[in-house]
Amino acid sequence: MSDLDTKWTFSQDFYHQFQATRSDLASRIDAAKSSPLPSAPVLSVVQELTIGLAGLAKSLTDATGSLPSYDQRQCELQLKTLEKSLDDLRTSVTPKHKFAFKRKVAAQPSKPGTDRSASIQTPDTKTSSTAPAFTISSHSHRYLKTDTLFTPENSTFQSEVSISDIEDCIVNLLPSKQLTVEISALHIQRLSSTVLLIPPIKGSVILHELSNCVVISACHQFRMHRSTSVDVYLAGASNPTIEHCTRIRFGTYPEAMQLSPDHQKNVQLSIQDFSHIRSSPSPNWSSLSGGEADKIWTQVATGDEEYLMNSLKEFLPV
Amino acid sequence: MGLLTIIRKNRQKEREMRILFLGLDNAGKTTILKKLNGEDIMTVSPTLGFNIKTFLHGKYTLNIWDVGGQRTLRPYWRNYFEQTDAIVWVVDSGDRMRMQDCKEELHALLLEDRLAGASLLVFANKQDIQGSMNDVEIRDSLDLLSIKSHHWKIMSCSAVTGQNLVSGLDWVVEDVANRLYYSSTTITS
Numbered sequence: 001m002s003d004l005d006t007k008w009t010f011s012q013d014f015y016h017q018f019q020a021t022r023s024d025l026a027s028r029i030d031a032a033k034s035s036p037l038p039s040a041p042v043l044s045v046v047q048e049l050t051i052g053l054a055g056l057a058k059s060l061t062d063a064t065g066s067l068p069s070y071d072q073r074q075c076e077l078q079l080k081t082l083e084k085s086l087d088d089l090r091t092s093v094t095p096k097h098k099f100a101f102k103r104k105v106a107a108q109p110s111k112p113g114t115d116r117s118a119s120i121q122t123p124d125t126k127t128s129s130t131a132p133a134f135t136i137s138s139h140s141h142r143y144l145k146t147d148t149l150f151t152p153e154n155s156t157f158q159s160e161v162s163i164s165d166i167e168d169c170i171v172n173l174l175p176s177k178q179l180t181v182e183i184s185a186l187h188i189q190r191l192s193s194t195v196l197l198i199p200p201i202k203g204s205v206i207l208h209e210l211s212n213c214v215v216i217s218a219c220h221q222f223r224m225h226r227s228t229s230v231d232v233y234l235a236g237a238s239n240p241t242i243e244h245c246t247r248i249r250f251g252t253y254p255e256a257m258q259l260s261p262d263h264q265k266n267v268q269l270s271i272q273d274f275s276h277i278r279s280s281p282s283p284n285w286s287s288l289s290g291g292e293a294d295k296i297w298t299q300v301a302t303g304d305e306e307y308l309m310n311s312l313k314e315f316l317p318v
Numbered sequence: 319m320g321l322l323t324i325i326r327k328n329r330q331k332e333r334e335m336r337i338l339f340l341g342l343d344n345a346g347k348t349t350i351l352k353k354l355n356g357e358d359i360m361t362v363s364p365t366l367g368f369n370i371k372t373f374l375h376g377k378y379t380l381n382i383w384d385v386g387g388q389r390t391l392r393p394y395w396r397n398y399f400e401q402t403d404a405i406v407w408v409v410d411s412g413d414r415m416r417m418q419d420c421k422e423e424l425h426a427l428l429l430e431d432r433l434a435g436a437s438l439l440v441f442a443n444k445q446d447i448q449g450s451m452n453d454v455e456i457r458d459s460l461d462l463l464s465i466k467s468h469h470w471k472i473m474s475c476s477a478v479t480g481q482n483l484v485s486g487l488d489w490v491v492e493d494v495a496n497r498l499y500y501s502s503t504t505i506t507s
Contacts, residue, residue, distance in 0.1 A: 054496055160412065160449075184447050187415050203412065203447065204344050221344055223364065225389070239363035241343075243390050272366050274390040 011067045014059075015075075021056050022078055025049060029085050033092070042093045049086055053079075134160070140167040143305045146176045163196075164189040170308055172197045172300060186219070195315050197300060200235070212318045216293055218253050229317045233293035242285060243274040249317065251288035254297040334379045335494050336401055338436075340427065341408035342420050343387040346443040349477040350408060351384050354487070359477065364388060368398070378491055392423065399432040403494045406486070408441045409460070411450035411474070417459040424460060428467060437493040438470040439486055446476040469493055 032045050060075050067075070136149060144166075161183050163171060173181060174197050185203040188196070191210045198205065200218035207215065210227040218235040226244045234240055235253035242248055250271055273282035296315055299308055339347040349359045351371050365386035372381050383398050385391065407424055410416075424440075427433065442456045453474040457463065462470060471489055475482035 058496065160414065162415065184412055184449065206344070221364065223343065223388075237360055241364040241388065243388055272364060274364075274366065274386075274388045277366065 007066055011063075011071060014063050014067065015071055018056070018060065018075055021052070022082060025052055025056065025082060026085070028052075029082070029089055033085075033089055046086070046090050046093060049089075053082060053086060056082075134162065136161065136163045136166075136171070138165045139169050141169065141309070143170045143172070143309055145172040145305075146174065146179050146181055149173075150179055150181050160185045160187065162187045162189075163191070166191045166194050168193045168312065170195045170197075170300075170305075170312060174199050174300075186217075193312070193316055195296065195312065197296075212316050214293075214296065214315050214317070216253065216296070224248070231288060231292070231317045233288075239270050239272050241272045241274060245273070245275070246284050247317075248285040249288040250285060251293055254293040256294065256297050256301070333377060334381060335403045335491065336381045336383070337404045337406060337490060338398055338402045339382060339384040339406045339408060340395060341387050341441075342410065342413075342416060342423065343389070344413070345387060345408040345410045346441075346477045347384050347387065347406075347408045350441065350443065350475070350483060351382060353477045353480050354483055365391075367391075375487055375491055378495070380487070380491070395427070396430070396432075399430055402433060402436050404437040404439065404490045405433060405468075406439045406441060406490065408443050409456055411442045411444045411452075411456060412447045414451065417451075417456075421460045428465060434467065435497070436468060437490060437497065438465070438468045439490050440470065440472040441486055442472060442474040443477055445474045445481065446478045469497070 028045070028049060032042055032049070035042070057079055060072075060079060064072065134150075136144065161173075161181075163186065171194060173183070175181065181199075183199075183201045183203070186198065186201065186205045188205070188207040189209060191207075191213050193212050194210075195214045196216065198215070198217040198219070202220055204221040204223070205217050205219045207224040208226055210224070210230050212229045213227075214231045214233075216233040220236060221238050222232075222234055222236055222240040224230065224232070224240070224242045224245055227242075227248065228245065229247045230245075231249045231251065232240070233251045233253050240250070248271075271282070271285050273284050276282040276284060292315070299311075339351065341347055343364060348365050348369060349362050351369065352359045352362060355371060355373065365384065367386060369384040370381065371384065372379060374380075385395055385398055405427070407427075409420055413420075428438070440456070440460065440462065442451070442453045444450050445452075451459070453472050457472050462472060471493075473482050473486045473489070475486055477483065
């Protein structure tokens, strides 16, 4: 059989099949129109019909090129008529929306985007139902450590931890003898004059509005926003990011604190400053030797809290 | 032959789709793309600027634009809206604290004229992390049910394990194909 023959039989078959499906859909639409059913079942019928029609349209487009152009045009026209009558049916059964504006009775098939006004009008039925993460908030002049912050019950779950509004403190989340806390992500906001020690975590650390702080952290992703005068000692696989920050200094994570091999040291720190997207080096950050972090770490390891609190000022950048 | 017919036939020939990946920073947009493309995902860093990936999916060529989600970059999103067939909105399912922010950005985005009619897929990413929100919770906290202007669907996924990434793309491609090439009817959901 030649190519032309195949094409011919295909178009014949297609045409018959198309007509059969079309007349079936048409009769179902008519039936739905005249039926006295309440609107809910009719809606599901409309849904079915819409899907059927979409399938038909798809088969027609798939066949494009294999049909004689007259057939193609006829089919397209018939499809249009069908769409129109389905649309009429739909508008006649769809219950009016509460916030719908007065509309002209569906002279045009609804275009995407015309319903937008309705979506603006819809009031927030539900404010976000987000479960609170573990929160450490509103402390000043204190030494906060794993043992006092967590209990065995709440330390085992993998969770986000939020730290906010802390002043003149040392926050030490490193594992203690009794407790190891699993943290999936850290959100830190509004810290001032604080030293923050974070154990290596798998997730991300995001910091907002820090001033005059020291942050020692190993994480997968580190982002800091709107902060000034912060010393950061960091390990992690991805590039740290700063945005709207000034006077930030970066150094490497103290070797003594490396607790897992996942966080290989970031030897050459390549900081991305999103407020300085140029080829010239960013004026907002500079690099730092790791020595200072090692010093803090050694003193934290001795566990002399009183001494640490007294010498807090010496650790801070300003 | 009307203009619309010409345009439709033209696109039929090309079979190309333009898909925009958006979402807050650290949602995992770049990671999803790299995973789909079989690249290493451990070294992904926050995107400064944008990435373009082109690959074949079924019989379609997908042009995927992945634009950085940092706050300073969000005003630039508008530069990528032109001729977008679908938006993939990526959400960090573990990030409960920024859901409100996420919701506001998404709804502001959907008001954009040039995105009218684009399909919307919401990827609830990072399902591999224990304690992350499921797709129903995210649907509610992003108030997706109020979206009437776009076809949308939410799928939970994980860029690390690759779960649901391909089926998500399948939905996008199918939905765009139905709309662009086949019919002018809207499927009411």
